[in-house]
Amino acid sequence: MIVVMKPEAMSREITSVIARIETDGYKAHLSEGEQHTIIGVVGESPTPLREENYSSMEGVEKVVRITAPYKLASRHFHPADSVVPLNGSQMGGSKILMIAGPCSVESREQIIEIACELKEAGATALRGGAFKPRTSPYSFQGHGEKGLQWLAEARERTGLPIVTEVMDTTQVEMVCNYADVLQIGARNMQNFSLLNKVGESQHTILLKRGMSSTVEDLLMSAEYVLSHGNNRVMLCERGIRTFEKATRNTFDVNAIPVLKALTHLPVIADPSHGTGYWEYVEAIGRAAVAAGADGLIVEVHQCPEQAYSDGRQSLKPERFRAMVQQIGRIAEAVGRTA
Amino acid sequence: MIVVMKPEAMSREITSVIARIETDGYKAHLSEGEQHTIIGVVGESPTPLREENYSSMEGVEKVVRITAPYKLASRHFHPADSVVPLNGSQMGGSKILMIAGPCSVESREQIIEIACELKEAGATALRGGAFKPRTSPYSFQGHGEKGLQWLAEARERTGLPIVTEVMDTTQVEMVCNYADVLQIGARNMQNFSLLNKVGESQHTILLKRGMSSTVEDLLMSAEYVLSHGNNRVMLCERGIRTFEKATRNTFDVNAIPVLKALTHLPVIADPSHGTGYWEYVEAIGRAAVAAGADGLIVEVHQCPEQAYSDGRQSLKPERFRAMVQQIGRIAEAVGRTA
Amino acid sequence: MIVVMKPEAMSREITSVIARIETDGYKAHLSEGEQHTIIGVVGESPTPLREENYSSMEGVEKVVRITAPYKLASRHFHPADSVVPLNGSQMGGSKILMIAGPCSVESREQIIEIACELKEAGATALRGGAFKPRTSPYSFQGHGEKGLQWLAEARERTGLPIVTEVMDTTQVEMVCNYADVLQIGARNMQNFSLLNKVGESQHTILLKRGMSSTVEDLLMSAEYVLSHGNNRVMLCERGIRTFEKATRNTFDVNAIPVLKALTHLPVIADPSHGTGYWEYVEAIGRAAVAAGADGLIVEVHQCPEQAYSDGRQSLKPERFRAMVQQIGRIAEAVGRTA
């Protein structure tokens, strides 16, 4: 950490900063420039450094953090790629994995039928929401535990592992009973109570980036899960909120190579939410894999115009089948398989 | 709702849209332009209209919603201002109310001492966090129930009602036992499980806008609470996330008159989070009241450089006292009192 | 400037950075932390420091700038408020000045009539566009020199000085012949050729913030004008582009106290573009003055529904008259006059 003093800082203000650094158990290293005195904080101490406390001291212009605020998630701490087992393959390995399914579990028949189609088309896992976070209290909120049971039945039929969202700490135990992967949705990325709870569960986690969260925020949320000794975490880029309205969200493809550089965790992409229109899903799925994503999560529905939610961004099964082929060719072009 | 067909839409596609409108129990009203056929959906029906289902039909270019998606929160539904009782006054009445206090409850002494100072300076209610949503799992997470007890003790001493955050459904009952107002933080604005739970509690709610939430999203979240018959909801503008980095957030002052036009609920402003720097808190507090805010929520700490959190944006008590004076003069200038 | 080396940086990489610092004429000041070596760049030299050159050296993690990149615009360089003479008053003095008028000059009669009404209502200067930057090539592009002549005629009648936009270097001379203040529009804030030209002109400049420009970008653009010895520059906050669509732009009220802290130049606000709806213009005008703005620029039209441009955000003259009263009361509340 570096403390930059104001040009007009008085020497007693500088002395106070140094005293505080020493009280916190660190060493102060002074550097006097023409305009600014700069104080480096070096050494180690059990007391964590609170930037804000220094930045609110008198005479301080700003405080610059040097080290990343996350540790367990960082590639510096764990240089090799982590992989997460999924259906006999590994998310984060050389194979590009495809998670697919409808936005919502709508009925027993629907989810079993689509699971069979997806299995045949080459999907690695089945997604489907039983608990649905909906902007409106008047929209369909999911079938709850009944939906989870139907998902489990679809798994029995197809062997596809289940990825499904958990919205609240009180649901974690129940969802763990049915699901292979717990999804934390974008709106809950900073629901820290929930992150702690799913961390404790030791279940595999798919953590979606919040729509206004930075890459660093996402890694800090992963750190919550990892801090419970739960290392089976996949990160998911799903688009951020910007001024552009031609698409539902702006898919931040940059985040893929950035995350691969900063963290050892697998990175997947959701081109369905990332665009909001099925017409663009294939193109963005290809782009994500070309940029280095380890897998995709894609919304597929037999009849999008009858879907209870997200029909506009859902592929029909035959388009998904074609997409799997395309992704296979891109995977090869970047030295991977699909 | 209006369905705009593509210029190249075929007549069987138009027929399908009309059929669906009728199946949903509405009437279709056709309007043929030079390029586009436009289909108005009129009438009433118990089946809610799902825009997405229409927008994913073949031949449809886009669907335009006409009515607001919220009802109970809308001024159209409830034209007169709603007021929320607070400490003998009314949030949303002619008096500008000031909620103040530290970011975190740090100790019994701290919260009692600051409560006394704030009471004397003119505060209407005391804020302070016992459960703290922190980006990092390694940061201070709050004193939990002990913090709530200290808050209750501060209330006994001063008479100031308590505003404090609840982060999770499992905490709601406990927090209700101590707090006068439950705060839903920005990161939980779309934690729908929590919104339902606090709606059921019938406790007074302070709902903060999420940092990437639109005004409409905020009103939809309020609708969750209102849909449980809980009308004591205050909305709070606290800054949104933009590209500008000179301040912690961009305080969206426009949201104040916009909300006052769209909803009957009281609107308050948080200039502390809205700027992130104590130097700007007074100016933005004045601006919010000048724009029509019904109250402010402000972070105040005896010694910001020792604060466990948010020290950089906390006023010292003497600055808060001066701010109360300034707000009083602005309140008068807009025909209100403070 | 501070150069932060990567944890794995080799000593020859550190040596290279030091050598470059010395070649550039500065001194390197080393600080070795547990993880990172940090190199402070101190001293003065005629060679300007190029951050990017250091950040692209091997072994470098990042480069942190300490001093602001602008000089003439900074309050550190010029601590006292600068004022810009306008119609016998001073923008940046204790009086809040009101610039008002239609978006476009539409006809001789229109501009003369509105000028008389505005004069009587208390306006300090008349705005009106003769050259109009329009998103569409098919929209009205302004009356050009004829519009400038009508503006000059309106000035003769009323004594109100003229504020009008210049869009291109080739227009500068002509516009200087008629206008008292040259406006640089938001879309031209980083048209550096134009900034140089208007800087050379020594005319008074009203520089609008670009819709995706940071406060620092705005100050750098002001620096272009100031670097020609032209100190008569007013800055204008007019809203930035964000995800929020309830208003045309998001008026960044934070920018007002931030600018007042960073620069000595007068700061004005445009609540018309800042909101896009006449219903919100008064509220945001009041907020801007409460936050410390030195003046306002407001769109007023006799008959907004007949306006050639921006009718949706134009006040009628009687509303403007009421607004002047409101601003007067806010001005008094913050110790100024109007």
Added chain:
Amino acid sequence: MIVVMKPEAMSREITSVIARIETDGYKAHLSEGEQHTIIGVVGESPTPLREENYSSMEGVEKVVRITAPYKLASRHFHPADSVVPLNGSQMGGSKILMIAGPCSVESREQIIEIACELKEAGATALRGGAFKPRTSPYSFQGHGEKGLQWLAEARERTGLPIVTEVMDTTQVEMVCNYADVLQIGARNMQNFSLLNKVGESQHTILLKRGMSSTVEDLLMSAEYVLSHGNNRVMLCERGIRTFEKATRNTFDVNAIPVLKALTHLPVIADPSHGTGYWEYVEAIGRAAVAAGADGLIVEVHQCPEQAYSDGRQSLKPERFRAMVQQIGRIAEAVGRTA
């Protein structure tokens, strides 16, 4: 266009809207819903419809535009892909074209040397700035005409056509004398005077998206050029400004398939500005081509740590060579060549 009346609109307000529609030469088509009366504007007329005029009429809630505001740029108007000749190939054809070169032309030797290396590595055209738009007036502003002469010399040696920026209307003629393609930079995307001038020039144009411009804004700027009968326009996605700071800009990969759907013009991508870090340029270049881009423009410098500008995002020639190979494999995977 559709005019949505307020629920409380009076019948004389509806009559006024209808009267105005008829005065403008169109027909009004009424549709009365439970809450809102909706008025469709149908037919054709020489008078262009001004949405704002209707939206500012009394009783009007909002106006919804149905048709795109651009015409010549739209795929509806010109369904087949347009191609732009470049160095014997065609931008927009099946081959992916690579434009490469340094940010700035720094010296005669530099530009000739890099041109030879790029030619050999497989570049299709040479980029390099002679006029540089720089945020700071104190930064290197480019060598001007001398730089253009050096570029022309590099073309003579290598046969590579020249792509270079023009910043101001007064430079257009001179730049046309040397360059094959005139680049309009992001900061000038809405410099309408310049767009008109380069439109008149009939030279090939590379139009970069502004950092806060929507896809629609970009197409409207293209429309300016096209409206002069100049059809040789390439569009370039180069990243937009968002809250994310891990990269210089957020590369909007969604814009690529969106533009390919909306317009017939070729679409290229700039992964150098799109990320700001050379480490991510290859990944984002691959992503852009996988998403459907017709070509790339990439910054390459022999010695990035000595570059006058943008060193941090410049590839070394050997990395560029490797990138060309990668792009070739992605091109094949999407059924194209490189």
